Amino acid sequence: MRIAELSSRSGTSVPSIKYYLREGLLPPGTPTGRNQADYDDAHLRRLRLIRALVDVGGLSIAAARAVLAAVETPDLPGHHLLGVAHGALDRPHRRDPADPAWKDARSEVMALVRERGWRVSDDSPALDNAADAIAAMRALDQDDLVTLLDTYADAAERIAERELEVVIARRDPARMVEGVVTGTILGEALLTALRRLAEQAASARRLPA
Amino acid sequence: MRIAELSSRSGTSVPSIKYYLREGLLPPGTPTGRNQADYDDAHLRRLRLIRALVDVGGLSIAAARAVLAAVETPDLPGHHLLGVAHGALDRPHRRDPADPAWKDARSEVMALVRERGWRVSDDSPALDNAADAIAAMRALDQDDLVTLLDTYADAAERIAERELEVVIARRDPARMVEGVVTGTILGEALLTALRRLAEQAASARRLPA
Numbered sequence: 001m002r003i004a005e006l007s008s009r010s011g012t013s014v015p016s017i018k019y020y021l022r023e024g025l026l027p028p029g030t031p032t033g034r035n036q037a038d039y040d041d042a043h044l045r046r047l048r049l050i051r052a053l054v055d056v057g058g059l060s061i062a063a064a065r066a067v068l069a070a071v072e073t074p075d076l077p078g079h080h081l082l083g084v085a086h087g088a089l090d091r092p093h094r095r096d097p098a099d100p101a102w103k104d105a106r107s108e109v110m111a112l113v114r115e116r117g118w119r120v121s122d123d124s125p126a127l128d129n130a131a132d133a134i135a136a137m138r139a140l141d142q143d144d145l146v147t148l149l150d151t152y153a154d155a156a157e158r159i160a161e162r163e164l165e166v167v168i169a170r171r172d173p174a175r176m177v178e179g180v181v182t183g184t185i186l187g188e189a190l191l192t193a194l195r196r197l198a199e200q201a202a203s204a205r206r207l208p209a
Numbered sequence: 210m211r212i213a214e215l216s217s218r219s220g221t222s223v224p225s226i227k228y229y230l231r232e233g234l235l236p237p238g239t240p241t242g243r244n245q246a247d248y249d250d251a252h253l254r255r256l257r258l259i260r261a262l263v264d265v266g267g268l269s270i271a272a273a274r275a276v277l278a279a280v281e282t283p284d285l286p287g288h289h290l291l292g293v294a295h296g297a298l299d300r301p302h303r304r305d306p307a308d309p310a311w312k313d314a315r316s317e318v319m320a321l322v323r324e325r326g327w328r329v330s331d332d333s334p335a336l337d338n339a340a341d342a343i344a345a346m347r348a349l350d351q352d353d354l355v356t357l358l359d360t361y362a363d364a365a366e367r368i369a370e371r372e373l374e375v376v377i378a379r380r381d382p383a384r385m386v387e388g389v390v391t392g393t394i395l396g397e398a399l400l401t402a403l404r405r406l407a408e409q410a411a412s413a414r415r416l417p418a
Binding site: 011045048049051052055056058077079082083086089091093094095096099113116117118119120121124126127129130132133134136137139140142144145147148149151152153154155156157158159160161162163164166168169170176178179180182183184186187188189190191192193194195196197198199200201202203204205206207 | 220254257258260261264265267286288291292295298300302303304305308322325326327328329330333335336338339341342343345346348349351353354356357358360361362363364365366367368369370371372373375377378379385387388389391392393395396397398399400401402403404405406407408409410411412413414415416
């Protein structure tokens with residue numbers, strides 16, 4: 001198909017498609033003449049994945065590029081791919097790892113991980129992200145919010161278990177790889193949206209209007 | 210205190226403090242001379258809140274300004290404040306509300322909300338965010354991921370219920386308002402970090418290394 005059809009079928013403007021081509025997120029089509037190329041269903045599929053990662057997942061172009069490269073690496077273990085997807089979601093944070101309050105928060109996260117028997121790499125950025133949030137709650141004298149830690153961890157455990165079940169049920173490795181990436185990134189968008197809705201419902205019921 | 214002390218006590222650089230002053234996120238200190246001002250504990254506290262919102266919550270300066278303005282509005286109902294906090298977390302998304310696939314996803318979210326008896330405003334951005342994620346999963350032929358919807362909704366309900374309990378237990382309205390804002394924004398950062406850790410643990414256990 002021509003770029004115009006690729007545009008209409010994917011709901012992506014031609015300038016955006018050209019941008020993704022330039023940035024190397026979308027592989028080039030087969031040249032059919034000067035300034036013309038032919039695109040196929042693989043391009044359409046890739047374009048949908050790019051839009052999902054960037055628009056719904058909120059990934060930067062650089063982060064999306066890293067995820068797409070990992071998806072294409074043959075035989076990349078699912079566990080490693082998860083690290084790439086999580087790395088793409090990581091928000092680099094100006095933190096001071098020598099700050100005693102932050103170190104305490106980091107230890108609190110490590111204690112939780114040990115207690116629950118979670119096998120997690122020591123340099124996982126999510127450990128630091130969790131410590132950031134706890135340190136910020138304590139710095140703002142909102143220690144009671146930190147008591148929610150176990151509520152969040154229970155929910156996270158149940159969710160991760162079910163997510164893995166869905167992905168493993170696919171059997172086909174290529175589809176499992178896709179499931180890890182989209183499940184991680186789109187699942188986070190879905191879960192946080194539902195949490196906000198549940199908070200609105202609970203607050204409508206329990207807080208004074 | 211002088212700006213240098215405010216900087217060292219808050220762990221925020223002087224240029225950053227000056228930027229927050231210029232942007233109106235931090236109220237000016239009491240002038241004590243040419244180019245000098247005195248800051249107090251309220252400034253220190255505010256600065257910690259700004260850093261939590263921007264660094265940990267990932268809010269833009271404009272979104273942080275909206276949240277801080279809402280926190281300062283006396284007698285703002287908690288329910289409304291929650292809307293402001295959720296609006297600040299909302300990622301504006303290029304969606305086509307006329308796209309039949311997106312409309313189907315939006316209806317699916319509304320059906321879930323009705324089933325669970327969640328009282329939620331029809332124009333809540335979180336409804337659209339949830340629809341975005343579901344529409345993206347379906348567009349990528351990952352329909353099995355959508356079966357996780359109830360798992361996420363169950364988790365969201367339990368979490369929201371406990372969060373509201375913590376905030377309501379504070380009794381003091383000003384502290385409740387703070388709790389809604391920080392709980393919403395920092396809680397999201399904490400929950401998503403723990404979900405990633407739980408996913409890593411589940412995948413280490415269940416996926417081939």
